[in-house]
Amino acid sequence: xxxxxxxxxxxxxxxxxxxxxxxxxxxxxxxxxxxxxxxxxxxxxxxxxxxxxxxxxxxxxxxxxxxxxxxxxxxxxxxxxxxxxxxxxxxxxxxxxxxxxxxxxxxxxxxxxxxxxxxxxxxxxxxxxxxxxxxxxxxxxxxxxxxxxxxxxxxxxxxxxxxxxxxxxxxxxxxxxxxxxxxxxxxxxxxxxxxxxxxxxxxxxxxxxxxxxxxxxxxxxxxxxxxxxxxxxxxxxxxxxxxxxxxxxxxxxxxxxxxxxxxxxxxxxxxxxxxxxxxxxxxxxxxxxxxxxxxxxxxxxxxxxxxxxxxxxxxxxxxxxxxxxxxxxxxxxxxxxxxxxxxxxxxxxxxxxxxxxxxxxxx
Numbered sequence: 001x002x003x004x005x006x007x008x009x010x011x012x013x014x015x016x017x018x019x020x021x022x023x024x025x026x027x028x029x030x031x032x033x034x035x036x037x038x039x040x041x042x043x044x045x046x047x048x049x050x051x052x053x054x055x056x057x058x059x060x061x062x063x064x065x066x067x068x069x070x071x072x073x074x075x076x077x078x079x080x081x082x083x084x085x086x087x088x089x090x091x092x093x094x095x096x097x098x099x100x101x102x103x104x105x106x107x108x109x110x111x112x113x114x115x116x117x118x119x120x121x122x123x124x125x126x127x128x129x130x131x132x133x134x135x136x137x138x139x140x141x142x143x144x145x146x147x148x149x150x151x152x153x154x155x156x157x158x159x160x161x162x163x164x165x166x167x168x169x170x171x172x173x174x175x176x177x178x179x180x181x182x183x184x185x186x187x188x189x190x191x192x193x194x195x196x197x198x199x200x201x202x203x204x205x206x207x208x209x210x211x212x213x214x215x216x217x218x219x220x221x222x223x224x225x226x227x228x229x230x231x232x233x234x235x236x237x238x239x240x241x242x243x244x245x246x247x248x249x250x251x252x253x254x255x256x257x258x259x260x261x262x263x264x265x266x267x268x269x270x271x272x273x274x275x276x277x278x279x280x281x282x283x284x285x286x287x288x289x290x291x292x293x294x295x296x297x298x299x300x301x302x303x304x305x306x307x308x309x310x311x312x313x314x315x316x317x318x319x320x321x322x323x324x325x326x327x328x329x330x331x332x333x334x335x336x337x338x339x340x341x342x343x344x345x346x347x348x349x350x351x352x353x354x355x356x357x358x359x360x361x362x363x
Contacts, residue, residue: 003251005143006244008259009056010237012139015266016059018341019066019314020084021077026189028240029231031055034178034185035243036230041219043177049245050150050178051185053140056240058157058182060262061135063270063314065128070318072117074102074109077317084190087211089164090122097121129158129166142258143251153178162210180213184220187211189231197224257304264307270314271321282306312341 013027020026034051043051066076073079082100086092102113136154140146153176156165161180163171184204191199201221208217220227233239251259264278285306289299313321316338320331327335 003256003259004241004244005145005249005251006056006241008143008251008256009053010240012060012259012263012266013056015263015311015314016062018312019077019080019266019270020059020062021081022084022190023193025236027056027058028236030058030182030186030189031240032230032236032243033189033227034181036227037185037216037220038177038181040223040227041181041216043181045245046149047177047181050147050153050176051181052243052245053145053150054153054157054178054182055185057136057140057154058186059132060139060266061128061132063266064131064135065124066270066318067272068120068124068128070322072097072101072113072121074105074113075317075319078103084187087207088125088158088166089160093122093125094118126166133157139259139262142262143255149176149178152176153182160211161213164210175213180216184212184216188220188228192228192231197228200224200228260304260307263311267308267311267314271318273322274310274313278307278310281309309342312338312343315341 010028013031014024017024017026031052034055035048038048038051062080069076069079079100083096086096097114097117101117102110105113133155136157137151140150140154156170156176156179159165159168159170159175159179160183161172161175165171187207188200188204191203201224204212204217204220208214230239261279264282268274268277268279282303286299286303289302294302316334320327320334323331
């Protein structure tokens with residue numbers, strides 16, 4: 001099977017959308033916005049190439065800190081969706097913890113979540129920021145994207161223009177041009193969905209010179225209609241694939257294998273109960289296929305299918321997966337949806353009937 005680098009990363013980006021509680025194709029739209037913004041700002045082609053891959057790899061490490069988010073907020077997916085609306089600086093993070101720790105739970109439980117978040121939340125966020133960067137760098141390297149400039153950009157995922165980012169090693173003009181584009185593009189995509197151009201203009205002007213490169217903010221504000229027009233295409237997926245900077249770059253067998261393993265690890269990192277699960281299932285399935293005498297090509301297909309069989313789990317909160325008490329009927333219905341999320345096509349729609357089935361959900 002032949003696969004482009006862009007196709008693998010686009011598929012992985014859909015999984016990260018599911019895992020962060022955002023609509024599908026968020027990362028794809030961010031990619032298009034970053035590239036178009038860079039073109040209008042006359043950023044050089046090398047930086048645009050890096051921005052393309054950074055936008056798709058940006059959240060590949062997001063499952064690494066889901067346990068910590070769950071310990072603070074309860075529903076880590078809802079927390080992810082909220083946190084992306086605030087600036088990740090200590091004072092705003094503390095306010096977020098006080099307001100939403102254990103949201104929806106009984107008061108004593110909320111106090112426990114709040115105490116944990118205030119004691120460990122910011123420290124764990126800083127540790128997670130480093131882990132996210134390292135995971136993204138590892139995935140890029142595994143599939144043959146190992147340039148110094150891309151590695152540098154991926155190390156700055158949580159940095160800021162004003163040096164208040166994490167870990168706070170670089171700021172201002174020292175930031176990679178690619179990461180500056182992606183920082184502005186990802187937040188603009190979010191606020192464009194929430195309130196259109198007006199919401200984008202309000203937030204980026206407010207954060208110019210703090211979170212964002214002020215020159216890029218000026219370009220965005222002056223050309224906002226042109227820049228966001230690119231996201232209104234019939235197929236965002238196709239637009240991203242055809243925009244890949246590397247000319248029809250195909251993954252070799254080893255790189256494809258590493259990429260699929262990266263998707264498996266992304267899935268399994270979410271919960272302490274699933275570390276290494278998909279890799280183990282893959283080995284068992286491949287062994288069974290070999291014992292059945294299947295051709296080598298089919299054994300590889302079985303092994304790869306087993307690696308990604310659980311990716312839809314990331315669409316369901318740990319509040320459900322790790323719950324010690326019996327699940328409610330509503331929670332069981334959520335669980336029963338996860339195979340559908342695993343089976344998403346490139347357009348982001350399920351291939352099977354999504355109508356809830358009747359009967360006892362526990363059977």
